Amino acid sequence: MTHKSTFEIGREHYLRKEYEEAVRCFMTGSAANSSACMGWLGQCYEFGLGVKKNLSYAKDMYIASYENLYHAKRSDRFGLWLSERINGLKDIPLPKSESRHIPGLGNIRVVKSKYSFIETKIRYNKDETVVDIEHRKSILTGFSYAEEQIPKLFSEWTCDGKNKFYDGYTLETDFFKLRILQDDVSDYKSIMDGRNLTIIVPSRVSFQFPYVQVHILKKAKELLFKRAEVVIPEVLREVADRIGASYKKCEIVMTNRSWLAINCCCGSKVQFCAKNIQLPKESLEALCIHELTHNYVLNHSAAFYKKMIELGGEQAYKLDQNLYKEGKWLYLKF
Numbered sequence: 001m002t003h004k005s006t007f008e009i010g011r012e013h014y015l016r017k018e019y020e021e022a023v024r025c026f027m028t029g030s031a032a033n034s035s036a037c038m039g040w041l042g043q044c045y046e047f048g049l050g051v052k053k054n055l056s057y058a059k060d061m062y063i064a065s066y067e068n069l070y071h072a073k074r075s076d077r078f079g080l081w082l083s084e085r086i087n088g089l090k091d092i093p094l095p096k097s098e099s100r101h102i103p104g105l106g107n108i109r110v111v112k113s114k115y116s117f118i119e120t121k122i123r124y125n126k127d128e129t130v131v132d133i134e135h136r137k138s139i140l141t142g143f144s145y146a147e148e149q150i151p152k153l154f155s156e157w158t159c160d161g162k163n164k165f166y167d168g169y170t171l172e173t174d175f176f177k178l179r180i181l182q183d184d185v186s187d188y189k190s191i192m193d194g195r196n197l198t199i200i201v202p203s204r205v206s207f208q209f210p211y212v213q214v215h216i217l218k219k220a221k222e223l224l225f226k227r228a229e230v231v232i233p234e235v236l237r238e239v240a241d242r243i244g245a246s247y248k249k250c251e252i253v254m255t256n257r258s259w260l261a262i263n264c265c266c267g268s269k270v271q272f273c274a275k276n277i278q279l280p281k282e283s284l285e286a287l288c289i290h291e292l293t294h295n296y297v298l299n300h301s302a303a304f305y306k307k308m309i310e311l312g313g314e315q316a317y318k319l320d321q322n323l324y325k326e327g328k329w330l331y332l333k334f
Contacts, residue, residue: 005029007036014040019050030061031144035073038065038138039082046085057140059089064138095139102143105129105150106209110142120145122153124211126188154210160332165216166207171332174281175231178220178332182207190219197223220332221254221274228252228277235281236270236288243311245292256334260323261287263294275334279323286312286319 004012010025023044029037042061045054066074066082073079099109107128112135120142123130129150133142159165169180178197182205189200199219205212233250240247249269261272270291276284289312297304309317 005034006032007034007040010037010040014044014049019044021050023050027140027144030064030138030141031148033068035065035068036078038062038068038141039078039085041140042085046089055089055092056095057138059086059092060094060138061140062086062089063094064136064141067136098139098143099128100143102147104208105146106206106211108143108146108150110139110146112137112139112142122146122150124214126215127211129209129211150210154213157210157213158333159213159217159220164207165213167201173278173331175277175284176224176227178223180216180220188215188219190223192223192226195227197227199223217332221334224277224332225252225254225274228272228274231277232272232284235284236272236292239285239288240292243289243292245295245311247292247295254334258324261291263291266295266298273334275331278331282315283319283323286316287323289316290320 006025006029010022010029013019013022013025023041026037026041026044030041038061042058042065044050045061046058047053062082062085066079066086069079069082074083095112097109097111099107102108108131109128110131110133113132114135116134116136118132118134120134120137121132123132129146131142131146133139133145157164160171163169165180167180167182169178171178176195176197178199180199180201182201182203184203185200187202189198191198191200197220199216201207201212201216207213229252232252236247236250239245247263247268247270251269251271252274253271254274257273259273260276261270263270272287276287279287289308293304293308293311296307305317308320
């Protein structure tokens with residue numbers, strides 16, 4: 001038995017005047033980059049067959065179908081028909097962006113880039129998910145992409161390796177206690193009171209939407225950065241005084257790179273990633289000892305680790321060796 005394509009199934013529904021079923025098939029095929037499905041879907045929108053009539057969508061689909069054809073195919077019967085339909089709608093404006101609320105996904109906005117040959121990508125604003133598509137693709141294809149891809153991308157997303165944020169979420173470490181609370185406020189609020197960090201989420205906002213989770217994570221990282229600017233220099237100063245090492249400046253940076261800290265020019269400046277604020281106190285102290293050891297030995301040779309043990313002891317050396325392997329605590333993604 002020959003397997004029928006999505007377009008063939010949709011066309012059969014169309015010819016039987018089962019237009020709503022045909023539209024569903026053509027939508028699926030359009031999302032899979034089928035020129036035929038795009039063209040026939042354009043016709044459904046032009047004449048209001050199975051969907052509400054929308055000439056802007058129709059023209060958009062016709063152009064996407066035509067642009068998707070190989071150049072040789074543009075002069076065949078289907079290509080000429082598309083060209084005719086596009087010309088017939090020449091005075092109809094094309095949508096450059098469009099927003100809609102999709103149940104389970106929240107606010108989605110599809111934006112056409114002015115460039116060709118860019119990959120479709122998803123990004124998050126505070127109040128919406130944005131799908132960027134190349135200008136040759138249709139707005140409707142962007143929404144289909146969002147409905148298909150966002151659940152896949154977000155199904156395994158976590159803020160800390162285990163959880164998504166929720167009302168009452170708490171993360172406590174040696175240096176801070178972070179809480180996420182929902183209340184009747186007009187906008188997100190960030191509060192830092194010593195080691196207590198709180199993010200207030202507006203009650204109108206649903207935690208189930210990806211852009212909400214991503215925005216809360218952004219706000220949390222901002223608070224952790226501020227806390228890191230207070231705590232890490234203090235810890236470095238205490239460790240330096242204890243082991244008799246010196247440095248001129250301690251700098252905290254926000255980065256998603258894998259490195260944790262760096263000693264620039266033998267103590268003139270020691271840089272720490274803000275994410276280190278999530279380390280246990282003894283692990284952060286071990287990291288400080290590691291960086292200050294570079295005042296004496298620049299590389300990571302056997303002489304370096306011998307000097308590190310001399311300055312901080314065996315326990316600091318063992319903790320330092322496990323910094324990139326730690327799995328004892330939950331931590332926010334940086």
